[in-house]
Amino acid sequence: MIARRSVLKGIGVGMGALALPSLARGQAAAHVVVVGGGFGGATAARYLRRGNPDLRVTLVEADERFVTCPFSNLYLGGLRDLDSITHGYDDLRAAGVEVVHARAEGVDAAARTVTLSDGSQLAWDRLVLSPGIDIRWGALAGYDEAAAALAPHAWKAGPQTQLLHDQLRAMEDGGTFVMVLPEGPFRCPPGPYERASMVAHYFTTEKPRSKILILDSQERFSKQPLFQQGWEALYPGMIEWVSQSDDGLVVEVDAAAREAVTGFGERHKADVLNVIPPQKAGAIAEAAGVTDETGWVPVRGDRFESALVPGIYVLGDATIANPMPKSGFSANTQGKVAAAAIIAELAGREPPTASFANTCYSLIGPGYGISVAGVYAADGGTVIEIEGSGGVSPLEVGPEFRRAEAEYGAGWYASICADIWGTRA
Amino acid sequence: MIRLAVPLALAAGLAPAQAQEIDPADLAVMAGPCANCHGPDGRSPGAIPSIAGLPEGEAAAKMLAFRADEDPKATIMPRLMKGYGEAEIRALARWFAEVGQ
Numbered sequence: 001m002i003a004r005r006s007v008l009k010g011i012g013v014g015m016g017a018l019a020l021p022s023l024a025r026g027q028a029a030a031h032v033v034v035v036g037g038g039f040g041g042a043t044a045a046r047y048l049r050r051g052n053p054d055l056r057v058t059l060v061e062a063d064e065r066f067v068t069c070p071f072s073n074l075y076l077g078g079l080r081d082l083d084s085i086t087h088g089y090d091d092l093r094a095a096g097v098e099v100v101h102a103r104a105e106g107v108d109a110a111a112r113t114v115t116l117s118d119g120s121q122l123a124w125d126r127l128v129l130s131p132g133i134d135i136r137w138g139a140l141a142g143y144d145e146a147a148a149a150l151a152p153h154a155w156k157a158g159p160q161t162q163l164l165h166d167q168l169r170a171m172e173d174g175g176t177f178v179m180v181l182p183e184g185p186f187r188c189p190p191g192p193y194e195r196a197s198m199v200a201h202y203f204t205t206e207k208p209r210s211k212i213l214i215l216d217s218q219e220r221f222s223k224q225p226l227f228q229q230g231w232e233a234l235y236p237g238m239i240e241w242v243s244q245s246d247d248g249l250v251v252e253v254d255a256a257a258r259e260a261v262t263g264f265g266e267r268h269k270a271d272v273l274n275v276i277p278p279q280k281a282g283a284i285a286e287a288a289g290v291t292d293e294t295g296w297v298p299v300r301g302d303r304f305e306s307a308l309v310p311g312i313y314v315l316g317d318a319t320i321a322n323p324m325p326k327s328g329f330s331a332n333t334q335g336k337v338a339a340a341a342i343i344a345e346l347a348g349r350e351p352p353t354a355s356f357a358n359t360c361y362s363l364i365g366p367g368y369g370i371s372v373a374g375v376y377a378a379d380g381g382t383v384i385e386i387e388g389s390g391g392v393s394p395l396e397v398g399p400e401f402r403r404a405e406a407e408y409g410a411g412w413y414a415s416i417c418a419d420i421w422g423t424r425a
Numbered sequence: 426m427i428r429l430a431v432p433l434a435l436a437a438g439l440a441p442a443q444a445q446e447i448d449p450a451d452l453a454v455m456a457g458p459c460a461n462c463h464g465p466d467g468r469s470p471g472a473i474p475s476i477a478g479l480p481e482g483e484a485a486a487k488m489l490a491f492r493a494d495e496d497p498k499a500t501i502m503p504r505l506m507k508g509y510g511e512a513e514i515r516a517l518a519r520w521f522a523e524v525g526q
């Protein structure tokens with residue numbers, strides 16, 4: 001048995017916790033501040049309260065409503081409305097999480113405080129950051145914030161997704177939709193190809209003479225044989241994919257002219273241009289000093305605590321967690337592991353054994369779904385994939401399998417949104 | 426107390442008798458990802474079946490069959506269950522059986 005050290009021993013009890021009236025068993029409750037109410041952060045906040053109702057948990061989230069990237073491609077395809085992928089924070093409040101809508105702007109790791117955009121300060125005993133991605137503006141020549149208003153990325157869901165949706169609706173039949181894909185790690189490896197599929201579905205039903213051109217910085221992509229099989233079956237001749245070595249790498253964009261320029265100097269003219277730009281960890285991670293030279297956050301894989309700054313836990317897209325992909329599912333399971341580790345640590349116990357999983361469902365067309373899955377553990381500080389687990393949907397199966405995966409994909413979305421935001425279908 | 430490394434358990438193919446020796450805190454974490462598809466505590470709001478309250482024996486038999494590729498209608502569970510050892514699967518089956526009570 002692991003010796004149970006006395007509660008709160010070795011813990012810097014923050015001012016916030018001390019200022020609070022004692023909540024239970026005569027002990028001042030520890031205070032955990034979570035920044036980011038998306039897939040990782042909202043999960044961690046809920047599971048911290050669930051695992052220890054005596055904990056004081058504050059969730060700092062910039063926006064009052066969260067629009068999920070998952071299923072935003074279905075909105076582009078005309079299969080979902082925005083409301084159905086938008087979630088609020090009332091159920092987290094009901095679970096005892098204090099929700100503050102503000103931006104976290106600075107972290108003082110020594111004083112254990114975080115400064116918010118309204119000028120206030122929160123003291124914490126443990127800090128959790130799940131800020132998602134930020135765009136590396138300018139890393140792709142010609143792509144800055146002004147350019148994104150003309151050639152949307154729609155890689156953070158919300159107004160950008162709506163802009164891309166509206167541009168696609170305004171496009172004439174016979175037009176070309178060009179997608180530019182980034183170099184370096186990006187959120188949701190199968191996401192661009194699901195997007196191409198959903199736009200192809202929309203074109204097939206409304207604008208059948210239109211074309212889709214994917215300019216890729218990669219040689220191969222996630223679930224490639226499955227996607228290509230589906231495209232062949234549902235949208236023959238509509239989607240052209242250009243790999244990096246076939247001159248798919250885009251080195252410059254001209255958003256006003258809606259043009260993408262490749263490494264060999266070819267200019268591709270688009271009617272609608274979607275630029276998925278190079279990415280990095282959300283800015284608050286850098287401000288907190290937890291990023292490394294890559295712009296991403298190294299973590300201890302057995303608990304998702306920063307490898308650089310003890311006491312700060314980082315989840316989701318912001319982290320270097322390969323072989324786990326940057327997905328909402330991954331972020332959620334990392335949030336649960338971190339919540340359990342924080343609860344144990346605050347009680348003076350060793351964190352429980354980490355166990356993670358991921359599944360990314362992609363919809364190629366109505367009733368046509370595919371998936372990729374993995375189960376993960378931690379070996380010391382490193383995340384590892386359990387040998388023999390996971391993998392992609394089989395290639396040689398009938399339509400019932402694809403239909404079942406389309407339905408289960410929708411089931412997954414309903415379940416994970418209930419698990420995180422408490423959304424009832 | 427046994428702190429099972431998942432890969433170890435898989436390699437060793439532990440006997441069912443050891444299921445109850447998985448630490449409850451470890452088990453709670455292991456059951457975490459299941460909620461993403463089967464709903465909070467295994468109560469599903471959507472197309473994926475609920476597993477809360479499923480009798481332990483039945484759940485374990487189904488999960489072991491998934492892992493052995495013996496259920497031709499299954500889609501995702503065979504790939505997921507290959508990430509868990511038999512002792513872990515039996516412990517998970519008990520976990521969700523008890524959640525339902």
Ligand SMILES: Cc1cc2nc3c(=O)[nH]c(=O)nc-3n(C[C@H](O)[C@H](O)[C@H](O)COP(=O)(O)OP(=O)(O)OC[C@H]3O[C@@H](n4cnc5c(N)ncnc54)[C@H](O)[C@@H]3O)c2cc1C
Pocket residue numbers: 035036037038039040041060061062063066068069070071072073102103104105130131132133154155156187188191192195282283284315316317318326327328329330331359360361362
């Ligand atoms: C098109 C597309 C499709 C996708 N489909 C899937 C899918 O099917 N399945 C899947 O699992 N994943 C999918 N993903 C990936 C998924 O969206 C991300 O992996 C997931 O959102 C990561 O969670 P996170 O907690 O790291 O960040 P997010 O979910 O992005 O949450 C970050 C939150 O932090 C807030 N925030 C950031 N900085 C601050 C600050 N300083 N102060 C206050 N708040 C702040 C933001 O407002 C945001 O709400 C998809 C992504 C895209 C782009």
